Amino acid sequence: xxxxxxxxxxxxxxxxxxxxxxxxxxxxxxxxxxxxxxxxxxxxxxxxxxxxxxxxxxxxxxxxxxxxxxxxxxxxxxxxxxxxxxxxxxxxxxxxxxxxxxxxxxxxxxxxxxxxxxxxxxxxxxxxxxxxxxxxxxxxxxxxxxxxxxxxxxxxxxxxxxxxxxxxxxxxxxxxxxxxxxxxxxxxxxxxxxxxxxxxxxxxxxxxxxxxxxxxxxxxxxxxxxxxxxxxxx
Ligand code: SF4
Ligand code: SF4
Numbered sequence: 459x460x461x462x463x464x465x466x467x468x469x470x471x472x473x474x475x476x477x478x479x480x481x482x483x484x485x486x487x488x489x490x491x492x493x494x495x496x497x498x499x500x501x502x503x504x505x506x507x508x509x510x511x512x513x514x515x516x517x518x519x520x521x522x523x524x525x526x527x528x529x530x531x532x533x534x535x536x537x538x539x540x541x542x543x544x545x546x547x548x549x550x551x552x553x554x555x556x557x558x559x560x561x562x563x564x565x566x567x568x569x570x571x572x573x574x575x576x577x578x579x580x581x582x583x584x585x586x587x588x589x590x591x592x593x594x595x596x597x598x599x600x601x602x603x604x605x606x607x608x609x610x611x612x613x614x615x616x617x618x619x620x621x622x623x624x625x626x627x628x629x630x631x632x633x634x635x636x637x638x639x640x641x642x643x644x645x646x647x648x649x650x651x652x653x654x655x656x657x658x659x660x661x662x663x664x665x666x667x668x669x670x671x672x673x674x675x676x677x678x679x680x681x682x683x684x685x686x687x688x689x690x691x692x
Pocket of ligand 1: 481482483484485486487488489503504507533536537538539540541543
């Protein structure tokens, strides 16, 4: 029997050192184009970087700042001194105690680890939904797709696609767009019956161990089914 996977979480040190204080020009280019500037009163990327280089990492970690930062990377792109702002703000998320991660982010990350998708949709319900929707799509009055069905666990398919769990949970019609494309292109494709989640919340919650496990599972699905192309729409 396979050994159960264990998660080892680690608090990572910041990728920025106090010496960076001499590198940052305090020019403010990072803040001027940042979509999150001002969302938390008193915070912007320049201030957060300055706080960190002056040794106030914990204040930044405990603040709301790292969680309103969208991790878009624009600040890092425009910084004339090459300060690793994006990496640093994500490191702040990693350093937050897991039970203090805001909102449902860590809950979804843990759920994905336990049940293979962020919302804990049971396998039977998922497969029933795909079969039911296949019939609906096949017999659609306006744009019928004769012979259509969602190919689950099809070995040797060219494409394997992941799914955002919010779709089977509450917006199932959104899956149909991809199905129509595959049908029109006569593509050989498939969906895995397990570990099919396409949104890796470990990236956003700062849970690197879980993020890696989810990536490995998705890749393992592709390997197991001998698919050449992995589509990760999210
Ligand atoms: S853009 Fe770079 S150099 Fe300018 S304030 Fe921001 S971190 Fe400092
Ligand atoms: S990565 Fe965060 S701090 Fe940088 S520009 Fe985007 S939202 Fe602002």
